[in-house]
Amino acid sequence: MTTPLTPLLADTSPLDDHARALIAGLFEKEAQLMASLPTDDPRDPKRLRRVMLTRTEMFAQPEAITNTLTREAGAIEAVARDLAGRAIRRVVLTGCGDSLAVMIGTRLLLEEMLGVVCEPMQALDFAYYHNRDLGPETLVVTLSSSGTTTRTVEAALVANALGARTLALSNTPGSALMTHSTHGLLVHAERKGWPTQSSTAAMAMLCRLAIRVGMLRGVPGAPALQAALDRLPRQMADALAALDPVMAELARIEADRGMYLYAGGGPAYASALFGAVKMKECSPDHAMAIPLEEFHHYNSLKPDDPLFVLAPDGPSVARARDTAFEGQRWRGRVYGVVTGEQAALDPFCDRVIRLGAVPESLAAFTFTLPLQLFAYHAAMEKFIRAGTTIPAQPE
Numbered sequence: 001m002t003t004p005l006t007p008l009l010a011d012t013s014p015l016d017d018h019a020r021a022l023i024a025g026l027f028e029k030e031a032q033l034m035a036s037l038p039t040d041d042p043r044d045p046k047r048l049r050r051v052m053l054t055r056t057e058m059f060a061q062p063e064a065i066t067n068t069l070t071r072e073a074g075a076i077e078a079v080a081r082d083l084a085g086r087a088i089r090r091v092v093l094t095g096c097g098d099s100l101a102v103m104i105g106t107r108l109l110l111e112e113m114l115g116v117v118c119e120p121m122q123a124l125d126f127a128y129y130h131n132r133d134l135g136p137e138t139l140v141v142t143l144s145s146s147g148t149t150t151r152t153v154e155a156a157l158v159a160n161a162l163g164a165r166t167l168a169l170s171n172t173p174g175s176a177l178m179t180h181s182t183h184g185l186l187v188h189a190e191r192k193g194w195p196t197q198s199s200t201a202a203m204a205m206l207c208r209l210a211i212r213v214g215m216l217r218g219v220p221g222a223p224a225l226q227a228a229l230d231r232l233p234r235q236m237a238d239a240l241a242a243l244d245p246v247m248a249e250l251a252r253i254e255a256d257r258g259m260y261l262y263a264g265g266g267p268a269y270a271s272a273l274f275g276a277v278k279m280k281e282c283s284p285d286h287a288m289a290i291p292l293e294e295f296h297h298y299n300s301l302k303p304d305d306p307l308f309v310l311a312p313d314g315p316s317v318a319r320a321r322d323t324a325f326e327g328q329r330w331r332g333r334v335y336g337v338v339t340g341e342q343a344a345l346d347p348f349c350d351r352v353i354r355l356g357a358v359p360e361s362l363a364a365f366t367f368t369l370p371l372q373l374f375a376y377h378a379a380m381e382k383f384i385r386a387g388t389t390i391p392a393q394p395e
């Protein structure tokens with residue numbers, strides 16, 4: 001017996017012939033894409049180019065958010081009106097990599113505004129395992145910047161076949177994901193570097209959509225969240241400018257390490273994931289995001305490992321303080337990231353990075369910024385230490 005490329009091509013699959021052919025084609029293309037990714041060679045010019053492009057795109061995140069919200073305003077409103085008038089019982093939020101982190105980062109705000117459980121789930125887990133009891137009262141939200149990541153398209157196709165409503169977000173108009181979903185919203189962002197603005201602009205669009213549903217339904221917290229979201233691009237631009245030299249200095253201190261750790265709870269766990277994945281993409285080294293509580297359930301850190309503890313003002317500050325304490329006790333170097341003058345972590349951190357206040361449900365936008373900058377600067381420092389000549393512009 002031969003094993004099919006994916007279980008959705010097996011006899012038991014709920015997909016029709018068209019959907020099966022689509023999946024088979026995407027699977028082949030994905031394999032080619034994986035083969036063309038940069039290597040872990042510390043001097044790989046392909047990786048250097050991508051890291052340099054990442055910086056440009058990272059600094060243009062505020063513009064990408066504003067652009068996306070402005071250009072998609074009509075489309076967002078149409079989807080919001082449709083959703084506000086429906087009984088939605090459950091929302092599944094799915095994607096892979098950064099696109100899944102987007103879902104984790106927006107979950108709290110979506111739950112506050114939609115008033116139902118919104119469940120982030122790996123696209124593979126949804127497509128192959130946890131898709132019982134779907135129907136028109138389930139909304140499955142997918143995000144794929146490329147619009148062609150096979151597992152994410154599979155998730156959308158399964159959701160369609162089992163009768164759920166689907167909402168796709170993508171940077172790529174006309175992509176498989178966008179053309180096979182009930183609704184599609186276009187993210188106006190670039191991803192020639194490693195994902196930064198494609199993720200934060202997608203988060204902004206999901207937040208705007210949920211806030212609009214909240215406004216239409218008269219949810220009390222909606223106007224304040226709308227105002228906070230409107231302020232974000234300015235706040236992010238200021239934070240990027242202020243933190244750039246700070247994170248460059250930390251990167252010089254930590255550039256010789258081979259493992260980087262990031263811990264956060266709630267929406268800040270998304271920032272931990274973004275931070276770890278940027279380090280893995282930009283540098284040849286290991287990086288790991290750890291849910292705040294899990295940090296305490298095995299020896300997560302070895303002496304001298306840098307640990308970023310993310311503690312936006314909210315219910316997980318106390319556990320973040322414990323995490324910083326344990327991090328220092330195990331002889332790691334602990335960098336706290338907190339809201340404003342929050343002092344709870346100060347005694348247990350080698351350094352504390354302070355960010356402007358945002359509602360916790362928007363914290364993933366700002367808490368991600370120092371970590372993106374750190375990954376960029378650490379990667380560049382590693383290139384320099386490996387003897388690479390850095391061109392003025394990406395080549």
Ligand SMILES: O=P(O)(O)OC[C@H]1O[C@](O)(CO)[C@@H](O)[C@@H]1O
Pocket residue numbers: 096097098099143144145146147148149152194195
């Ligand atoms: O958003 P997409 O295009 O589905 O990509 C998902 C993830 O896969 C990657 O391309 C790498 O595996 C990441 O850059 C990205 O976060």
